[in-house]
Amino acid sequence: MTAAYQQLYINGQWISPHSDSQIRVVNPANGELYATVPSANTDDIDAAIHAAKAAFPRWSATPAKYRADLINTIADGMQARKDELIDAIIHSMGCPAALADELQVQGSIDAFRSFASLTQHMDDTDTHDNFITMKEAVGVCVLINPWNYPLSQLVGKLGPALAAGCTAILKPAEQTPVQDLILADIIHQAGVPAGVVNVLTAVGADVGEYLCSHKDVDMVSFTGSTLAGVKVAQAAAPGVKRVCQELGGKSPYIIAPGADLAAAVRYGVEDVMINAGQTCCALTRMLVPATELETVERIAAEAASEWRPGNPKEQQTMMGPLSSHAQQARVKHYIEQGIKEGARMICGGEPLDDSLLDGAYVAPTIFSDVTNDMTIAREEIFGPVLCIMPYDTLEEAIAIANDTPYGLSSGVYGKDTDEAKQIARHIRAGQCYIQGALFNTDAPFGGYKQSGNGREWGLSGLHEYTETKALII
Numbered sequence: 001m002t003a004a005y006q007q008l009y010i011n012g013q014w015i016s017p018h019s020d021s022q023i024r025v026v027n028p029a030n031g032e033l034y035a036t037v038p039s040a041n042t043d044d045i046d047a048a049i050h051a052a053k054a055a056f057p058r059w060s061a062t063p064a065k066y067r068a069d070l071i072n073t074i075a076d077g078m079q080a081r082k083d084e085l086i087d088a089i090i091h092s093m094g095c096p097a098a099l100a101d102e103l104q105v106q107g108s109i110d111a112f113r114s115f116a117s118l119t120q121h122m123d124d125t126d127t128h129d130n131f132i133t134m135k136e137a138v139g140v141c142v143l144i145n146p147w148n149y150p151l152s153q154l155v156g157k158l159g160p161a162l163a164a165g166c167t168a169i170l171k172p173a174e175q176t177p178v179q180d181l182i183l184a185d186i187i188h189q190a191g192v193p194a195g196v197v198n199v200l201t202a203v204g205a206d207v208g209e210y211l212c213s214h215k216d217v218d219m220v221s222f223t224g225s226t227l228a229g230v231k232v233a234q235a236a237a238p239g240v241k242r243v244c245q246e247l248g249g250k251s252p253y254i255i256a257p258g259a260d261l262a263a264a265v266r267y268g269v270e271d272v273m274i275n276a277g278q279t280c281c282a283l284t285r286m287l288v289p290a291t292e293l294e295t296v297e298r299i300a301a302e303a304a305s306e307w308r309p310g311n312p313k314e315q316q317t318m319m320g321p322l323s324s325h326a327q328q329a330r331v332k333h334y335i336e337q338g339i340k341e342g343a344r345m346i347c348g349g350e351p352l353d354d355s356l357l358d359g360a361y362v363a364p365t366i367f368s369d370v371t372n373d374m375t376i377a378r379e380e381i382f383g384p385v386l387c388i389m390p391y392d393t394l395e396e397a398i399a400i401a402n403d404t405p406y407g408l409s410s411g412v413y414g415k416d417t418d419e420a421k422q423i424a425r426h427i428r429a430g431q432c433y434i435q436g437a438l439f440n441t442d443a444p445f446g447g448y449k450q451s452g453n454g455r456e457w458g459l460s461g462l463h464e465y466t467e468t469k470a471l472i473i
C-alpha cells in the first residue's frame with residue numbers, strides 16, 4: 001500500500017503545505033509507487049527559514065551538554081524506530097536489507113551519537129598573549145542531501161549543525177524523502193525546541209535557487225552532483241553565505257607491485273559494488289601493474305560474481321537495483337560507451353532472474369584495458385562499474401591517479417603500509433584508504449578540486465558549522 005505523507009515539519013509542528021503538488025516516490029525494485037510526499041513551495045520555504053531564524057538565538061545559547069543530551073535522545077528514538085528507517089531506505093532506493101540495516105541505519109545512529117560527544121568542543125577556548133579564540137554557531141543552515149546514503153548524509157550534516165548550536169532546514173532528495181519525515185517525528189518526540197529543525201520535501205531543481213539565496217540563510221551544506229553543487233554556490237554567492245559542497249568523484253586506487261593481489265583486488269571490487277556502485281567515494285579506477293593484469297582480471301571477475309543482483313528485501317541479497325530507472329538508463333549508457341571506446345568487458349550484462357525484470361537492476365560490470373581518456377574513466381558513472389587500468393611504473397600510476405577533475409577519495413594497496421602511506425602523499429584527494437581500510441565517521445571527509453569544498457564528519461565536520469571569534473584583551 002502506498003504511504004501518503006501530507007505534511008511538512010515546520011516550527012515544531014506538522015503543517016499542510018501551501019501547494020497541492022506531490023512528489024511520487026517509486027520503488028526501484030519493481031517500479032511500484034511506494035509513497036507520496038508534499039512538494040514544498042517558496043511560501044513553505046519562507047515559513048521554515050523564518051522558524052529557524054527565530055529559534056537560533058535561544059538554541060545557540062543553550063549549554064553544550066543540553067544539546068549533547070538531546071542529540072543522544074534523538075539517537076535513542078532512531079534506535080527505537082530503526083525498522084521503519086530501514087524499510088524506508090529499502091523501498092525508496094532499493095538498498096538490500098542487510099546493508100540498509102548495518103551501514104545505512106545502524107551506522108548512522110552510531111555516528112549521530114558521536115556528535116553528542118563532540119558537542120563539548122564548542123566550549124573550547126584558545127588563550128594567546130592578549131587574545132582568546134572561541135567557536136560560535138554559524139546560524140541558519142540549509143542541508144541538502146542526495147539519495148544514495150540518505151540517512152547517513154543527513155546525520156553527517158544535522159549532527160554537527162545541532163552540536164554547534166545551528167538551526168536547520170533539511171531538504172532530502174526527491175527520490176528518498178521518507179526517512180527525513182520519520183526523523184522529524186523522532187526529533188519532535190525528543191523535545192527539540194520548535195524551529196530548530198525543519199523538514200521540507202521539495203524538488204531541488206525547482207526550489208534550490210530560492211532556498212540557497214534566501215537572505216536569512218547563513219550556510220548551505222550540499223551533497224550531490226557537481227552540476228547542482230555549482231548552482232548552489234552561485235545562488236549563495238551574492239549573500240556571501242558559507243557553502244560546504246560534497247560533490248562527485250572518480251577515485252583512483254593504486255595497487256602497487258608486490259601487494260597481496262588477492263586481498264587488494266577483492267577489496268577494490270567490494271568497494272565499487274557495495275550499494276550497487278552508488279557511492280561518491282567509490283574507488284572506480286583500479287590501477288594495476290601491467291605485468292599482473294591477467295591475474296587481477298581473474299580475481300576481479302571471480303569477486304564480482306559474488307555480487308549477483310537480487311530482491312533487496314531478502315537478507316542474503318548483496319546488490320539491489322539502482323536507485324531509479326533513470327539511474328539504470330544512465331549507467332547502461334556508460335557501459336555502452338565503454339564498449340564503443342574499446343574497453344574490454346570482463347564481466348557484466350549477465351541475464352537477470354525473470355523476477356527482477358521490472359526493477360532498475362544492472363549486473364556488476366568490470367572493464368579492463370581502460371585508458372584514462374575514455375569516458376568511463378573520466379566521468380562519474382554512479383553504478384556497479386569498475387575500470388581496471390594497467391600501468392608500467394608507479395610514477396605513471398600516480399600521474400593517472402591525479403589526471404582527473406575530481407579529488408574526493410583514493411586508495412593505495414602497497415607491499416606494506418609504509419610504502420602505501422608514501423604513495424598516498426602524492427595523490428590529490430581528501431581521503432586515501434590504505435591497505436584495504438574502511439570508512440570511519442570520525443575522519444574528515446571531503447574533496448579536493450571539483451569534488452567540493454569543506455569537510456564533513458568528526459571534529460572538522462563540527463567546525464564547518466562554526467565561526468571563529470577572537471576576543472582581544
Ligand code: NAD
Binds near residue numbers: 173245
Ligand atoms: P543531485 O545533485 O541531482 O541532487 C542532490 C540534491 O540536490 C537533491 O536533494 C536535489 O533535490 C538537490 N538539487 C538538485 N538541483 C538543485 C539545485 N539547483 N539547487 C539546490 N539543490 C538542488 O545529485 P544526485 O543525483 O541526487 O546524487 C548523486 C550525486 O551526488 C553524485 O554525483 C555523487 O557523487 C554525489 N554524492 C556526493 C557525496 C559526497 O559526499 N561527496 C555523497 C553522496 C553523493
